[in-house]
Amino acid sequence: xxxxxxxxxxxxxxxxxxxxxxxxxxxxxxxxxxxxxxxxxxxxxxxxxxxxxxxxxxxxxxxxxxxxxxxxxxxxxxxxxxxxxxxxxxxxxxxxxxxxxxxxxxxxxxxxxxxxxxxxxxxxxxxxxxxxxxxxxxxxxxxxxxxxxxxxxxxxxxxxxxxxxxxxxxxxxxxxxxxxxxxxxxxxxxxxxxxxxxxxxxxxxxxxxxxxxxxxxxxxxxxxxxxxxxxxxxxxxxxxxxxxxxxxxxxxxxxxxxxxxxxxxxxxxxxx
Amino acid sequence: xxxxxxxxxxxxxxxxxxxxxxxxxxxxxxxxxxxxxxxxxxxxxxxxxxxxxxxxxxxxxxxxxxxxxxxxxxxxxxxxxxxxxxxxxxxxxxxxxxxxxxxxxxxxxxxxxxxxxxxxxxxxxxxxxxxxxxxxxxxxxxxxxxxxxxxxxxxxxxxxxxxxxxxxxxxxxxxxxxxxxxxxxxxxxxxxxxxxxxxxxxxxxxxxxxxxxxxxxxxxxxxxxxxxxxxxxxxxxxxxxxxxxxxxxxxxxxxxxxxxxxxx
Numbered sequence: 001x002x003x004x005x006x007x008x009x010x011x012x013x014x015x016x017x018x019x020x021x022x023x024x025x026x027x028x029x030x031x032x033x034x035x036x037x038x039x040x041x042x043x044x045x046x047x048x049x050x051x052x053x054x055x056x057x058x059x060x061x062x063x064x065x066x067x068x069x070x071x072x073x074x075x076x077x078x079x080x081x082x083x084x085x086x087x088x089x090x091x092x093x094x095x096x097x098x099x100x101x102x103x104x105x106x107x108x109x110x111x112x113x114x115x116x117x118x119x120x121x122x123x124x125x126x127x128x129x130x131x132x133x134x135x136x137x138x139x140x141x142x143x144x145x146x147x148x149x150x151x152x153x154x155x156x157x158x159x160x161x162x163x164x165x166x167x168x169x170x171x172x173x174x175x176x177x178x179x180x181x182x183x184x185x186x187x188x189x190x191x192x193x194x195x196x197x198x199x200x201x202x203x204x205x206x207x208x209x210x211x212x213x214x215x216x217x218x219x220x221x222x223x224x225x226x227x228x229x230x231x232x233x234x235x236x237x238x239x240x241x242x243x244x245x246x247x248x249x250x251x252x253x254x255x256x257x258x259x260x261x262x263x264x265x266x267x268x269x270x271x272x
Numbered sequence: 273x274x275x276x277x278x279x280x281x282x283x284x285x286x287x288x289x290x291x292x293x294x295x296x297x298x299x300x301x302x303x304x305x306x307x308x309x310x311x312x313x314x315x316x317x318x319x320x321x322x323x324x325x326x327x328x329x330x331x332x333x334x335x336x337x338x339x340x341x342x343x344x345x346x347x348x349x350x351x352x353x354x355x356x357x358x359x360x361x362x363x364x365x366x367x368x369x370x371x372x373x374x375x376x377x378x379x380x381x382x383x384x385x386x387x388x389x390x391x392x393x394x395x396x397x398x399x400x401x402x403x404x405x406x407x408x409x410x411x412x413x414x415x416x417x418x419x420x421x422x423x424x425x426x427x428x429x430x431x432x433x434x435x436x437x438x439x440x441x442x443x444x445x446x447x448x449x450x451x452x453x454x455x456x457x458x459x460x461x462x463x464x465x466x467x468x469x470x471x472x473x474x475x476x477x478x479x480x481x482x483x484x485x486x487x488x489x490x491x492x493x494x495x496x497x498x499x500x501x502x503x504x505x506x507x508x509x510x511x512x513x514x515x516x517x518x519x520x521x522x523x524x525x526x527x528x529x530x531x532x533x534x535x536x
Contacts, residue, residue: 041420042420042421043420110452110453110456111456114456115456118457124414124442124457125456125457126442126453204445205449208442208443209419209442209443209444209445210439210440210441210442210443211439211443212439212440220440220442222443229445230419230443230445231419231420231421233306233332233333233334233337233421234333234334234335234336234337234419234420234421234422234423235336235421236336236337236340239420239421
């Protein structure tokens, strides 16, 4: 009992702490000047985080463009086209990806992906594109492991029924099985998004951290998490409170993603 | 059963935490600048070998935190590596214990060897956008700077004078990552602590003066910042002894050997 409540209490304490520091700041600076201004100069008293919100969303969206198709395709392959023993080897191996520290992903991004982007497409290399690619790979384990579980829980009768009606294997996958597991797969992607938007270390290393609205995928951007992590060490006074306020925004965004995922899962169990 | 075990664990942890404060002898906390932190750790180690009764804890946290901690008494000594101490540090006594040059670095492939202070300002403000404008190749300039609140950045901007950093500048959060980024990018320009220069990047002359230990000591190289230790005046007891030790021949030699410059 006591141990179970430890997790809950710490979550509650974290929430209270962040909100206590952040909300008064947002109230003082003003909702509009905080969320919708592009001017971030803490020393001069300007705390606009609009470019960072956009950057976080765009990088996450980019990561989904990379991660979702790959992840779902991989899950379909593992479930429908490979024999069980092979799946039993491949799936844990993919889940190992989740155990690689994010610094290592970031390092690969800095020494391999960024120079490649710089030489092929120009720009600084450390960019939104680079961050999206790295994050896209980082969210794969989340998406794949949830999607495979979803697909595995689609009743076998659906498969047999489709094949009995003369559908090819591919037709049965995309017309029946993916449809049946749709809400579960949506939940997998949303949980992957939560992971991508919260990732910090790898993003600091590969995104370039320029506070600006990007004009193209090759521009460098600064996400909300990167800003907090970079400036927390030396921030005092209002600057420090501003970072907590960014924490509030992030907290709400991630809560929203999780709530969306929950409702998607619920819809699925209700429709069964 | 589990509840009992966790209770014992919590009480045990609490006892350990309480016990830390009750060590014999004097204990000192030094906090602040991450650039000087490794030096302070080394110096503290040497000092404690001589004075086993004194226990020194060194923490990082940045220059701003060092000033704050010294004011509030959370630390007996604050470390700050800023050219100009902010007004809230007025009540504290600042002792210069070392100096550090700030080197302007470019990729070794860059043909440029010298920049005037005016040109440096132009580059970091974003008014000079192409290396051609300062006598280099026809490539865009990629400015790399440190995060707001960094002691190196604020010193750099104060010395050069009135820099409002270009919006397009990339931000890296340590000397090491700045060096790595510049080493990997032909068009990049950045700045870092003189002690951290290596062969992967090229230091430019500033106003015709090379960034070497000799030129910094003679005072001809202008991009130099002091490292301050801040204490509540007047320093007494172990605090005074530790600062005296750092300023002694042996302490200054340790600082020099590890890449910073002595105070005098």
